Amino acid sequence: MSTQVIRETILVVDDEKDFNKLICEVLRHAGYITLSTDNIKEGLALLKQKKVDLVVTDLNFPEGSGIEILEEVLNREANQIPCIMLTGDQEVEMAVSCMKKGAYGYLQKPMQPQNLLKTIKRAIDEFAVNKALNKSTKLLKGDIFAGYRVKKFIAEGSMGVVYEVEATDRVDIGEKGKVYALKLLRIMEDQDSDMEDLLRKRFITEAKATMRISHPNVVALFDMGMDTERNLPYIVMEYLEGDTLSLLIDRDQLTMEEKCKILKQISLALKSIHDCKITHRDIKPSNIIVTPEGRAVLTDFGIAHLHGSNLTMTNEVFGTPAYLSPEAFYSAKVGPESDIFSFGVVCYETLLGYRPFDGGSIQSIARQIQNEAPAHPCNENKQIPDLLGSTLMRMLEKRPERRFKSTTKISEAFQKCLDEGLESKDGIMDWIKKTVTIRRF
Numbered sequence: 001m002s003t004q005v006i007r008e009t010i011l012v013v014d015d016e017k018d019f020n021k022l023i024c025e026v027l028r029h030a031g032y033i034t035l036s037t038d039n040i041k042e043g044l045a046l047l048k049q050k051k052v053d054l055v056v057t058d059l060n061f062p063e064g065s066g067i068e069i070l071e072e073v074l075n076r077e078a079n080q081i082p083c084i085m086l087t088g089d090q091e092v093e094m095a096v097s098c099m100k101k102g103a104y105g106y107l108q109k110p111m112q113p114q115n116l117l118k119t120i121k122r123a124i125d126e127f128a129v130n131k132a133l134n135k136s137t138k139l140l141k142g143d144i145f146a147g148y149r150v151k152k153f154i155a156e157g158s159m160g161v162v163y164e165v166e167a168t169d170r171v172d173i174g175e176k177g178k179v180y181a182l183k184l185l186r187i188m189e190d191q192d193s194d195m196e197d198l199l200r201k202r203f204i205t206e207a208k209a210t211m212r213i214s215h216p217n218v219v220a221l222f223d224m225g226m227d228t229e230r231n232l233p234y235i236v237m238e239y240l241e242g243d244t245l246s247l248l249i250d251r252d253q254l255t256m257e258e259k260c261k262i263l264k265q266i267s268l269a270l271k272s273i274h275d276c277k278i279t280h281r282d283i284k285p286s287n288i289i290v291t292p293e294g295r296a297v298l299t300d301f302g303i304a305h306l307h308g309s310n311l312t313m314t315n316e317v318f319g320t321p322a323y324l325s326p327e328a329f330y331s332a333k334v335g336p337e338s339d340i341f342s343f344g345v346v347c348y349e350t351l352l353g354y355r356p357f358d359g360g361s362i363q364s365i366a367r368q369i370q371n372e373a374p375a376h377p378c379n380e381n382k383q384i385p386d387l388l389g390s391t392l393m394r395m396l397e398k399r400p401e402r403r404f405k406s407t408t409k410i411s412e413a414f415q416k417c418l419d420e421g422l423e424s425k426d427g428i429m430d431w432i433k434k435t436v437t438i439r440r441f
Helices: 015-027 040-049 065-075 092-101 113-131 195-210 245-252 256-275 336-352 362-371 388-394 408-420 430-432
Strands: 007-012 033-037 054-058 084-087 105-108 150-157 159-166 179-185 221-227 232-239 241-244 289-290 297-300
Touching: 007 015, 007 040, 015 033, 015 113, 015 408, 040 065, 054 113, 065 084, 065 241, 092 232, 092 245, 105 113, 150 179, 150 221, 179 195, 195 221, 195 232, 241 245, 245 289, 245 336, 256 289, 256 297, 256 336, 256 408, 336 388, 388 408
Parallel strands: 007 033, 007 054, 054 084, 084 105
Antiparallel strands: 150 159, 159 179, 179 232, 221 232, 241 289, 289 297
C-alpha cells in the first residue's frame, strides 16, 4: 500500500466558502497540508500562530482587502513566505499593484487546478532555495549591499541568487532610487574551496560575457564588482517585469503568432551572443523572460563559455538535461551549434506545448537526445507551417555540422511565417493582463 508524502502547509484565505473548500481539496489531494479561513482577521491570526509555507488569498473581502494578508506576509521577511493573490476581477492596475508590493503571483478566478498547483510548486521551490542559502548570500529587506538597498528576494539562477534592489547615493549608475536586479554568487554551506574558487571565476565570466553584449533581447548589465566584506562577486542587471517562457508554456494561452514573435526575438539574441564568441550553454524556457510589452529577453549567463577560456574542465557537463545537445552529454567544450540544438528544443516545446525528448530519468533523456529522432512537429500540430517544421528538425539534428551555422536562417523562417500570416487572437499584452503572474529578474 503506497502512502502519499505530506509536504508544505498552505494557508487559504477566501470568503467564497465553496471555492475555499474546493481549493483546499485540490491542495490536499496534491499532498499539501491546508489551513483555511473565510475572513481576513482570522487569516492574520493564523499567520502569527502557525508555521505556514505559502499563502493563497483572495483580493476582495466584505470587510477589507487581501492586501492586508500580503503585507503581513511581507513583514515576515526572514521567513520568505510566497503569497499568491486570487481575484474574480479583471483590473490590470490592481494586478500590477499587487506584484509591485511583492506578491509572487496573481491569478484570476476561475483557474484550472493544474495551473494553481504549478504556480504553487514553483513558488515553494524558489523560496526553498533562499532558505538553504549560505548566510553570506542571504540578504534581507533594507540591507545595503555594495551601495544598493535590498527590496526583496526574487529568484535563483543557475549560479546565483537574485534580489530586487534600488540604487542609493553610494553608487554611480542611474539615479537614486532606480530599481535594478542584483545577482550574487550562490554559495552553499560546506562548499568545497576549490569548487568555490572555480564558481567565483565563472561568475565573473558571466559578468564579462554579458557586458560585451548590447542587444534589446539580451539582459543588460550595468555594474559589477566584489564585495570585500562578504568576499562575494556581484553583478547589477536591468530590472525586468514579466513571465518566464516556461510559465507561459504551462498556461497554454499563446497564439501561434505570439509564439513566433517570442522565438524570433530569442533567435536574434542568440546571434548577438554568438557574434561575440560566447556560447550560452543553458538555453531553456526558464531563462527567457517575456515582458508585458512583448519583449523577450535571454537571461542567466552563469555557465556561458567565452571562446578561448580555460575555465572549462573536459569531464564536466553543464546545462539542463532535457535541453542539452547530444554532444553536451560527453563534452563541455561545445560551441554555438549546441545552443542552436537547445534552442530547437525550446522552440519545439513552445510551439507544441511539450518537449521533443522527455523521460523519467537523465539516462532516458540522454538516450533519446543522442539516438532517437523527435516526432516531426508538423505531424504533431497542423497549425505549424511546413517551413517552421523543417527548420526545427534541422536545429535538432544529432550531428552539430548538420545544424544551422548561425540563427540567421532561423529568425528569417519565423519572420517569413509572420509575414504570411498566422492565427492571431488576443495580443500578448492582453493575455498577460488577463493571467498575469509577474516575476522580476
